Amino acid sequence: MPRFEKHIFICENKRPDEDPRGCCLNKGSAEVKEHFKKRLKELGLNSKVRANSSGCLDACEFGVSVVIYPGQVWYGGVTINDVEEIIQSHIINNKPVERLIIKDKRFL
Numbered sequence: 112m113p114r115f116e117k118h119i120f121i122c123e124n125k126r127p128d129e130d131p132r133g134c135c136l137n138k139g140s141a142e143v144k145e146h147f148k149k150r151l152k153e154l155g156l157n158s159k160v161r162a163n164s165s166g167c168l169d170a171c172e173f174g175v176s177v178v179i180y181p182g183q184v185w186y187g188g189v190t191i192n193d194v195e196e197i198i199q200s201h202i203i204n205n206k207p208v209e210r211l212i213i214k215d216k217r218f219l
């Protein structure tokens with residue numbers, strides 16, 4: 112039995128404001144991660160599902176970038192308003208949220 116059934120990695124990489132690649136932290140990724148952690152705990156899922164901050168996931172142009180294992184599903188442009196849908200659809204019902212999946216062949 113695996114320690115966790117699912118892992119949610121949220122990029123919290125920070126770059127200088129003038130860096131043309133931008134970064135997920137400046138797009139609100141810390142709030143996204145905290146909201147995932149809060150809701151998983153409130154729903155009693157935190158012993159089965161882990162939300163972790165990560166370094167750069169090399170999907171900077173799509174940030175806030177999130178990847179969920181198993182299955183390696185990549186989400187982009189994630190905001191705190193998307194967290195509940197990801198939890199209800201993907202985490203609980205195993206249905207990835209199509210509209211947030213990064214539509215780039217590097218991540219499909």
Ligand code: FES
Nearest residue numbers: 122135168170171
């Ligand atoms: S800074 Fe978030 S994916 Fe690179």
